[in-house]
Structures are given as C-alpha cells and as structure tokens.
Amino acid sequence: MADKLAARDDDALIVVDVQNDFVRGGALAVPGGEAIVPLVNRLSGVFAQVALTQDWHPRGHASFASSHPGAKLFDVIDMPYGPQVLWPDHCVQGTRGAALVEGLAVDSAFLVLRKGTHSGVDSYSAFVEADRRTTTGLGGLLAARGVGRVFVCGLATDFCVAFTALDARAAGFETFVIEDACRAIDADGSLEAALARLDAADVRRVASSAVLP
Ligand code: VGL
Numbered sequence: 001m002a003d004k005l006a007a008r009d010d011d012a013l014i015v016v017d018v019q020n021d022f023v024r025g026g027a028l029a030v031p032g033g034e035a036i037v038p039l040v041n042r043l044s045g046v047f048a049q050v051a052l053t054q055d056w057h058p059r060g061h062a063s064f065a066s067s068h069p070g071a072k073l074f075d076v077i078d079m080p081y082g083p084q085v086l087w088p089d090h091c092v093q094g095t096r097g098a099a100l101v102e103g104l105a106v107d108s109a110f111l112v113l114r115k116g117t118h119s120g121v122d123s124y125s126a127f128v129e130a131d132r133r134t135t136t137g138l139g140g141l142l143a144a145r146g147v148g149r150v151f152v153c154g155l156a157t158d159f160c161v162a163f164t165a166l167d168a169r170a171a172g173f174e175t176f177v178i179e180d181a182c183r184a185i186d187a188d189g190s191l192e193a194a195l196a197r198l199d200a201a202d203v204r205r206v207a208s209s210a211v212l213p
C-alpha cells in the first residue's frame with residue numbers, strides 16, 4: 001500500500017477548472033475529464049479548506065485562435081509576455097461552457113477563483129497570470145488563512161493544474177498534485193514536459209489513495 005499522507009489542519013485543496021468546456025462535449029474537451037468528478041468530490045470532503053478555480057475569459061480573449069486572423073487552432077504565437085498556444089474559444093464569461101460541471105461538489109468550497117479575466121493576458125495558473133507579474137492574490141489569501149500544504153487536482157494536468165502547482169510551490173507552499181484526480185490535454189509532449197517541470201520544482205505527485213482515508 002502506498003504511504004498515507006496524514007491530513008493536516010493547514011492543508012488546502014485547489015480544484016482547477018472542472019468546467020463544462022473541459023469535459024465531454026465541451027469546446028476544449030480534455031479526454032476523460034468528466035471521469036474525475038466523483039473522485040474530486042470525495043477529496044473535497046476530506047480537506048479542511050477547498051478552493052475551486054474557473055477559467056473565465058472575456059469574449060475575444062487573446063488566447064483564442066479566433067482573435068488572431070489567419071491563425072490556426074493550437075498554433076503557438078509570440079505575445080508580449082511570451083509564447084501562447086491558441087485555443088478554441090472556451091470558458092467565455094457567463095456561458096454554459098464556463099459553468100462548473102453539474103455534480104461537482106461546490107458547497108464546501110470557501111472560494112471560487114476566476115482567472116484569465118484580462119482580455120490580453122492568459123492565466124493557466126491560479127496564482128500569477130502569464131505576464132508573470134499580475135497576481136490573483138491567491139497566494140496571500142492562502143497564507144493568511146494559515147495554509148501550509150497545497151494539493152492540486154482538476155483539469156488539465158499539463159496546463160492549468162501544472163502551472164497552478166508550480167506557482168503554489170514558488171509561493172512557498174509544500175505542494176502536491178493528485179494525479180488520478182486530473183486529466184491531461186497531452187498535445188505535442190505537453191504532459192511529459194509538465195511532469196518534468198513539476199518534478200524539478202519539488203512538487204510531489206501522489207495518488208488519491210494517499211490522501212483519502
Ligand atoms: C486550460 C487551456 C486553456 C486549462 C485553460 O484549464 O488547463 N487549458 N485554458
């Protein structure tokens with residue numbers, strides 16, 4: 001049996017982007033994304049503090065291929081802040097695609113953090129936007145609430161989960177990714193690259209069985 005991580009009062013769970021557009025039938029469906037919901041709900045039940053995130057883009061967002069005439073889906077372009085993958089329109093503010101998946105446990109969460117709300121800047125991370133300067137305030141909020149360890153799950157492993165975990169670590173939290181409670185987009189080696197970055201940054205990859213009683 002895998003080693004158990006004893007639950008601590010200073011633990012927080014961040015549930016990343018479990019939204020209609022990232023599951024079956026959505027605009028940017030992550031393969032198997034819908035399958036994590038029961039497990040995510042069980043995890044939410046055992047954490048002292050739970051925060052959810054929502055990718056929440058204005059119409060015409062800079063990360064949409066449709067905002068760049070001549071560009072194709074999944075092209076990578078240079079933005080002032082660095083390379084940007086161009087996605088299908090997704091998680092547009094107020095749309096059904098942007099809503100949290102029905103059946104996701106939301107009642108026990110203390111926070112639903114919306115990110116990617118600035119039209120010219122993407123934000124895979126729930127902590128710092130892609131310009132690497134604009135903060136969402138989440139690091140300070142978690143610190144002020146006494147959080148010491150951050151556990152991350154949700155969608156997608158290789159984008160918003162990985163960047164959120166890396167920034168949690170950079171903000172000084174002991175950080176874990178609960179791998180079986182995530183699913184990946186896995187385009188062009190993005191999953192392998194993300195896992196290597198997590199390992200190099202001392203973000204621990206664990207199974208839900210290590211956390212659940
Ligand atoms: C995400 C691509 C674009 C994610 C969000 O939640 O991983 N990926 N926007």
Ligand code: ZN
Nearest residue numbers: 055063091116
């Ligand atoms: Zn997005």
